[in-house]
Amino acid sequence: MTLELRHVTKSVDGVPHIFETDLLLEEGSFNVLLGTTLAGKTTLLQLMAGLDRPSSGEIWFRGSNVTGMAVQKRNVSMVYQQFINYPHLSVYENIASPLRVAKLGRAEIEKRVGAVSELLRLTPMLQRRPAELSGGQQQRTAIARALVKDSDLVLLDEPLANLDYKLREELRDELPRLFAGRRCIVVYATTEPTEALLFGGYTATLHEGRVTQFGPTGAIYRQPRDLLSAQVFSDPPLNVAQVIKNGPRIELSGGIGFALSGPAAGLPDGPYTWAIRAHHITPLQQAAGRATLDGRVLLAELTGSDSVIHFHLDGATWISQSHGVHPFDVGADAKLFVDVDRSFLFDADGRLVGGSE
Amino acid sequence: MRKRSLIPIVYILFLMLPIYWLVTMSFKTTNEILGGFSLFPQAFTLDNYIKIFTDSTWYSGYINSITYVVMNTVLSVSVALPAAYAFSRYRFLGDKHLFFWLLTNRMAPAAVFALPFLQLYSAVGLFDTHIAVALAHTLFNVPLAVWILEGFMSGVPKELDETAYVDGYSFPRFFVKIFIPTIAAGIGVACFFCFMFSWVEMLLAKTLTSVDAKPIVATMTRTASTSGYELGLLAAAGTLTIVPGAFVIYFVRNYIAKGFALGRV
Numbered sequence: 001m002t003l004e005l006r007h008v009t010k011s012v013d014g015v016p017h018i019f020e021t022d023l024l025l026e027e028g029s030f031n032v033l034l035g036t037t038l039a040g041k042t043t044l045l046q047l048m049a050g051l052d053r054p055s056s057g058e059i060w061f062r063g064s065n066v067t068g069m070a071v072q073k074r075n076v077s078m079v080y081q082q083f084i085n086y087p088h089l090s091v092y093e094n095i096a097s098p099l100r101v102a103k104l105g106r107a108e109i110e111k112r113v114g115a116v117s118e119l120l121r122l123t124p125m126l127q128r129r130p131a132e133l134s135g136g137q138q139q140r141t142a143i144a145r146a147l148v149k150d151s152d153l154v155l156l157d158e159p160l161a162n163l164d165y166k167l168r169e170e171l172r173d174e175l176p177r178l179f180a181g182r183r184c185i186v187v188y189a190t191t192e193p194t195e196a197l198l199f200g201g202y203t204a205t206l207h208e209g210r211v212t213q214f215g216p217t218g219a220i221y222r223q224p225r226d227l228l229s230a231q232v233f234s235d236p237p238l239n240v241a242q243v244i245k246n247g248p249r250i251e252l253s254g255g256i257g258f259a260l261s262g263p264a265a266g267l268p269d270g271p272y273t274w275a276i277r278a279h280h281i282t283p284l285q286q287a288a289g290r291a292t293l294d295g296r297v298l299l300a301e302l303t304g305s306d307s308v309i310h311f312h313l314d315g316a317t318w319i320s321q322s323h324g325v326h327p328f329d330v331g332a333d334a335k336l337f338v339d340v341d342r343s344f345l346f347d348a349d350g351r352l353v354g355g356s357e
Numbered sequence: 358m359r360k361r362s363l364i365p366i367v368y369i370l371f372l373m374l375p376i377y378w379l380v381t382m383s384f385k386t387t388n389e390i391l392g393g394f395s396l397f398p399q400a401f402t403l404d405n406y407i408k409i410f411t412d413s414t415w416y417s418g419y420i421n422s423i424t425y426v427v428m429n430t431v432l433s434v435s436v437a438l439p440a441a442y443a444f445s446r447y448r449f450l451g452d453k454h455l456f457f458w459l460l461t462n463r464m465a466p467a468a469v470f471a472l473p474f475l476q477l478y479s480a481v482g483l484f485d486t487h488i489a490v491a492l493a494h495t496l497f498n499v500p501l502a503v504w505i506l507e508g509f510m511s512g513v514p515k516e517l518d519e520t521a522y523v524d525g526y527s528f529p530r531f532f533v534k535i536f537i538p539t540i541a542a543g544i545g546v547a548c549f550f551c552f553m554f555s556w557v558e559m560l561l562a563k564t565l566t567s568v569d570a571k572p573i574v575a576t577m578t579r580t581a582s583t584s585g586y587e588l589g590l591l592a593a594a595g596t597l598t599i600v601p602g603a604f605v606i607y608f609v610r611n612y613i614a615k616g617f618a619l620g621r622v
Binding site for chain 1: 522
């Protein structure tokens with residue numbers, strides 16, 4: 001059981017929303033569509049669901065072409081960012097609705113709704129209306145409805161984006177457990193690289209309607225194929241600089257330079273794009289021999305147990321993220337340490353030529 | 358606190374005065390009404406109401422009015438439901454122009470349509486029937502209902518439609534089982550306004566009927582001209598005429614507030 005997108009494109013009024021895309025999703029896999037807003041995640045999900053038809057290309061499911069098949073005939077479920085439930089029905093009826101449409105027996109419906117509401121801890125609220133529930137419970141109702149009918153394909157469109165921090169963490173931990181042992185293909189769209197890393201599985205990075213890379217999440221995080229994929233898969237944003245490679249050294253503008261080691265040092269000399277994720281620049285000298293940067297602090301913020309420092313360096317803004325609380329005053333000079341071995345080098349076309357996480 | 362509430366109280370009294378006057382008149386005899394100024398009925402009488410409920414020329418006016426008003430409300434709202442759905446969910450050639458054109462139907466005075474309608478309905482043999490008035494009133498009630506319903510429908514995310522399709526609902530089943538209950542408040546408001554406008558409209562209703570479908574508003578005005586001054590009777594008829602509106606508005610008051618919030622009422 002696989003879902004395959006073959007040369008799929010989608011244009012609306014002549015404006016391309018999805019450029020030619022090929023994807024092969026395996027049975028029982030958890031796939032993350034990672035991209036910023038308007039990258040085409042929702043469009044891609046709608047094409048997969050059959051709510052929308054591709055402008056060209058074909059969608060194959062279980063070895064048959066389902067391109068023109070109505071969504072009602074496909075066995076799919078979908079959960080949206082907004083909490084979509086039927087407002088006039090009780091939670092029980094909301095969860096039971098796909099089963100009622102499928103004309104299942106009363107006993108079977110009761111059994112399945114009971115099991116799934118137990119799993120999502122909705123049992124005490126079954127007789128309430130969705131509007132009487134908290135946001136997290138409303139979204140759990142929507143997820144329960146998606147799970148109750150044993151779909152082949154479960155599509156989750158930023159399901160946690162409208163929840164507050166605490167509920168998001170909670171539901172995020174629950175999600176992989178819900179799908180464990182199921183044969184369905186899960187596609188999860190999100191803007192947050194952290195979520196992709198957390199869920200593992202496979203990730204497709206999307207940028208302006210193109211899938212820039214698709215593969216096992218860990219692999220594409222460590223070895224992004226190109227600059228765009230690396231940028232999509234970095235939060236806080238990737239630090240990027242134009243450099244000239246000269247022997248084992250790369251020279252940034254303003255007289256800053258780093259020594260490369262490993263295979264990257266053997267690349268031919270010339271101009272490259274150099275990039276490093278924020279958490280490889282820290283105010284702590286964790287290991288000897290790290291390259292240093294001297295910058296001026298523009299912004300220092302604490303996100304939970306992490307410190308994020310935006311600093312100014314030769315006309316560009318750089319970002320450092322490090323574990324622990326490191327107070328910096330805005331405007332102060334900061335000394336930061338760069339783990340050059342964990343940086344990427346991209347050629348003029350943006351293709352990764354050296355380096356990895 | 359007291360000073361502040363004084364102004365609204367005075368204003369409400371001012372608004373209620375004509376209604377109070379109508380109601381007291383309906384309990385007076387015509388002689389007392391013509392006789393002089395009195396705040397309360399001096400000789401309290403129910404004769405006016407008894408006359409209306411027993412004389413068929415009077416009560417049939419109410420029956421006729423209610424018949425075509427209900428017909429019109431059902432007709433307008435059931436036509437407007439699919440139209441409003443199309444306007445809220447689809448983009449098609451000229452959709453915005455069509456939506457605006459619908460509204461312009463409300464801008465022409467009914468008198469403009471009175472003559473063509475009279476000629477048309479007479480020609481097809483519908484003159485003096487309830488359905489004639491009901492159809493004539495759809496002219497301004499359908500656009501109104503479409504406009505109100507479109508507002509409520511656009512407030513429902515299209516993801517609800519998609520969720521229903523994903524769950525396996527066909528379009529007709531989704532529309533009846535999921536969508537209509539979801540916008541029940543909007544349908545209530547639309548029904549209320551159709552009811553109201555059809556109930557108070559006089560010119561078309563009067564022009565298109567003579568005996569069999571004569572509305573109460575026509576009966577009221579005709580009596581004033583033929584059998585001298587029966588002011589008490591007229592006041593009673595007037596009081597009874599505002600009752601259905603007040604009754605209906607009581608039930609939809611919460612929904613109307615919602616409609617105001619959507620900017621559609």
